[in-house]
Amino acid sequence: MSCCAPGAEMALDLVGATSVLPSSQEIRLASRSLGDDLRQTDLSVPTVHCGACIQTIETALGKLDHVEAARVNLSTKRVSVRWRGDEVPPFVTVLERLGYQAHLFETEIDAKDKTLSELIRAVAVAGFAAGNIMLLSVSVWSGAEGATRDLFHWVSALIAIPALAFAGGIFFRSAWNALRHGRMNMDVPIAVGVSLAYAMSLYETINHGDHAYFDASVSLLFFLLIGRTLDHVMRERARTAVKGLSQLAARGAMVLRADGARDYLPVGEIEPEMLLLIAAGDRIPVDGEIIQGASDLDCSLVSGESNPRSVTPGEPVQAGVLNFTGSLTIKATAAAKDSFLAEMVRMMEAAEGGRAHYRRIADRVSALYAPVVHLTAFVTFLGWMAATGDWHRAMTIAIAVLIITCPCALGLAVPIVQVVAARRLFENGIMVKDGSAMERLATIDAAVFDKTGTLTLGKPRLVNASSIDPAMLAIAADMAAHSRHPFSRAIAGFAAPGGQRKFDAVTEHPGFGIEAAAAGNIWRLGRRGWAGWKARTGGEGRHGYGGTVLTKDGIIVATFDFEDAPRADARAAIERLNDAGVSVRMLSGDTAAACGEVSKMLGIDDFIPCLLPSGKVECIETLAREGQRVLMVGDGLNDTPALSVAHVSIAPATAADIGRNAADFVFLRESLAAVPLALDVSRKAGSLIRQNIAIAIVYNAVAVPIAILGHVTPLIAAIAMSASSLLVIGNALRLQGFVSNGQAQSSRQDGRHGISSQLAQPR
Amino acid sequence: MTTLSYLIPVALFLGALGLGGFLWALRSGQYEDLDGAAERILIDGDDKPQG
Structure with a gap:
């Protein structure tokens, strides 16, 4: 339909080279039985992006025999089709005819994301409780006294129970898990602080005291849950987008x-x-x-x-x-x-060790932070006990210290920056698997690139089109349209705009070329030795007797030269990496001659050709032993072990499945500028995280002495906590402000349209 | 004091109503395809909820 057509066509051109329609047996194998002869098939259709697409697809599929229902999900770019009978309805062919490339993927049994719905429910409950308790607290702060205050405290205590049990459960479980394994994480002080604050407030309420911290404990949960949910949504979105790409392994x-x-x-x-x-x-299985x-x-x-x-x-x-x-x-x-594929997976798993040593900044900070906080609160308690001997007062003040130091700002300091950074990368077509990937990327000092499919597109490009007779080129293009050989595809791109030329018969001779008969002449497009059977000499191209030629009755009439086209912006991207102080190398399984050409074209001085997968891993391990932190960028199955052994890794969306799964970042556009951009954003995010942690520490340095001296009331605690959180969030949003130029403007649209955008023309 | 005895329950009830509504919307899959829902309003004759 109107708006989708250009994007969809481009998609076909690009994706078509590496994937083909799944066969009906394959669809049947991947479908899920819903009982009662009803089956469901989920297809990923990356090019849907508007209401018209939804309508076209749903109507066309709904009209097919045996199809019960078809439903498009625009957010995940999927179509789920329910159908009956033994015969698989031809929905992939129908989608193809409409101009949408469809890919099969595993139907997940429990497709719904359990963690996300639990988090959202927890946010809702905590939000409800925090709002109502805050209302009651405001009246207490503004002077409610006696029986009214007690009533408000009791109501607050009641509302807080479900919030603590349901929303707090997430933190309690995580804290318990960490403690059981002898570790410390940010959830330990949260769990301890929240439950002690509740217990103390309950005691106060029973004894008609004037200070209760129900509001503090619940709003703390609310703020932290928001941060956690945002983090999860961002990661999940990246994960589904990556998964929705074509399935490359044979099923x-x-x-x-x-x-x-x-x-x-x-x-x-x-x-x-x-x-x-x-x-x-x-694909060979x-x-x-x-x-x-x-x-x-x-x-x-x-x-x-x-x-x-x-x-x-x-x-x-x-x-x-x-x-x-x-x-x-x-x-x-x-x-x-x-098989080879499984061998790669095993090498990848064996290599995983290196990365596991990395500990996230947040974990490192909290490992120090939690003991310090608990020690401070404990010392405060002992100090007040020694000074006044009033255990109730000492306890109240110690808990106030716990609440004021509760890492609200610290808990938000890291995730909020990472969410904002991930969002920026997402808008530019880069998917981030998790926050630690950005922290790791910020520290790299060497980058290793694969050649075919990464620095180059892995698709040949006709380089001498201008020196070929246009009439001959048009004939060759028409013939080439009958083959899916990459050279043919490159030539077919030069087809003359006015319709197909009529050939009487076109046959493809695998390994040799294409033969066509027209008006009594025999045309051949293919290997020189086969096509030019009459002219063994003369007209030799760059490749001597190899190379691709077009012949008419055995006489060579045109010679075609190909080269592997470099990715858009490859040279600029490498220069920017060099400027950023990162040394660039190229590791390839291809021949030295092919590597030499590419390295000269892109200005890479250092390359190693003819490497086996294990050779790439060794190269990276050697660099790592020299103390370098290595970024690996690669797409092939043979790169997968290297992707997982490197300190951090990036793969293009066209990479093999397991490669995409192994990589920390996946970029969807063709342009290699994604790599320096990801580095840039990660480094800025790294400095913002450090600033945020500094802000949180300064806040504590100011607030803790006040708390230790016993001047903190619930009102002061509420104000201090919210203020520090807002400050941290505000600082993180500055990352969004780094978006400055028009390129980011135009890419904003594309980011929403996900995969289709990399394929569509720049607007 | 007497006004409080019915005002607080009323406030909590209304809040709980909102919470319940949100949880119901979540469970019935209304947040599954936010982008799609925005576009579907433009399609005539498609007013059935997801089956």
Whole structure:
């Protein structure tokens, strides 16, 4: 529909190169039975972004046979379809025809986010309690006395009970967990402070005392829960956006039985020696050996090689490789759990150790803070006991100290900055997994890049289009439109605007090229040795006898040169990293020649070619041993172990699934400027966090002596706590103010539209 | 004092009503697709809640 069309088309172009439509068997396997013959399938449709999209999709899907209901969720960019019967309705094809690329993903059994709804309910209950108790407290502060004051205290005590039990439970559980494992976290002083304040206030109420801290304990919970909920929402949003991207691992495969029967089996049930049929456009599910057929394979995600590899029977293939042109029969040589993909996951898990040593700033501060606070309160109690001998007074003052030091501002100091920073990155198409990632990114002093798919797009680009006869280029483009080989796709982009030229027959010869017949002539587009069978000499391109040519009846009429196009802004991004004092290196699985070209183009002095996945890990470990903190940016399966061994890691959205899961940041746009931007925002966030902690400490330095001297009333406590929290929040919001230029303005829109935005043209 | 004896319950009741309303909205899935809800108002004939 009108507004969605351009974005959607662009999406097809980009995404289409790496993913294909899920087959109906695959959809069936991924669907979830709702009982009574009803099944539900969840599809991720990254390009929906307006009301018109919702209507188009829901109407079109609703009209299909056997479809019970279709519902679009615009926030998560998903469509859930309920359908009946054995036959899978063709909803993916329908979506495709409407211009929306759909991806399957696991239907989660309990799709609802339990933690989030618990947090929101807790915020609601705490907010209700805090509001009502505050109202009652205000009348006490303004002079309610005697029986009225007692009544107000009793009502407050009653309202506070559900708030403490329900909303406080989150803190009590976390504090208990920490204590049981002999650790300290911010929740320990919160739990102790809140429950002691409540107990003391209850005692006061029973004895008709004038100071009760019900308001303080409940509003404390309320403020802290707000911070915690914001933090959770931000992270969850990033997580679902990342998960909604295309699924790159094969889910199952067509197995050819000995008796000729064909079964579609999930990957987990495929055993060695089974024969598998791999159609053009499928991913290879397990390691195997080719029995029959020839094709071109895209190994870029697996090995980092930028050029497709032609394969013939007898050659081994690795799981995760994409089959481009011909159909293949392979014999499985390993089960899924022993395949290349699983091997990468194991290396990744083994490497995880390094990062676990990192402790978040908040944890480090609270490990110091909690004992100091408790010690201060205890010493205050002893001091007043020694001075006056009045245990009730000593207790009251000690609890006032606990309340005033309760880390309200400190609890907000770190998360609020991280939420604001994550929001800024989100608006620029960068997803952050958690707050500690930003803290780690701020400290890096070396950056390591993968080549194919990270510094480059991993897609060839035609470089000599201007020197080719336009008529020939148009013919080549029309022929190339029939193939999904990356070279063909690059050529097909140059199709002449006026309609398709008519060929009598177009056939694709996997591993060689495309042949077409038109008006008695035979045209071939492909390898020089195959296409130009009459002209073995002359017209040699950069690649000698290799390279891609267009021939007419065996005579070469055009030569095509390709190079792997660098990502947008790659050079500028690397310069900005250098300016920020970060040394840049490139590690690649590709050949030295290919790496040399890219490094010259982008101005990277230091590169190591031909690395195995373990080689990348070793390089990073060596750097780490030299005391450097390393940022790894990579996208391939072969980068995954390196992504998880590095101090912090970034992956583009086009990365393999497990790579995206291993990385701390995922950027959705094509531009590599995301990397220096993430570094910049993280460093600013780091300095704001330190400022906020300083503010919280200064507040305590002022307020604690007042509390120790016994001058704190519930009114003063309420004012001091709110003021310090507001100060900290205000300081954190300054990060939003760093957004200055027009680029951020235009990207704000894009951020909302998520994935589609990276693909749409800049507006 | 006597006014308080009914004013406080009334205030708490109204507050609880709001809280209950919010929790109900949360449970019935009205916060699941905030962006979608904003757009759906423009679609004619789509006034049924999520099934």
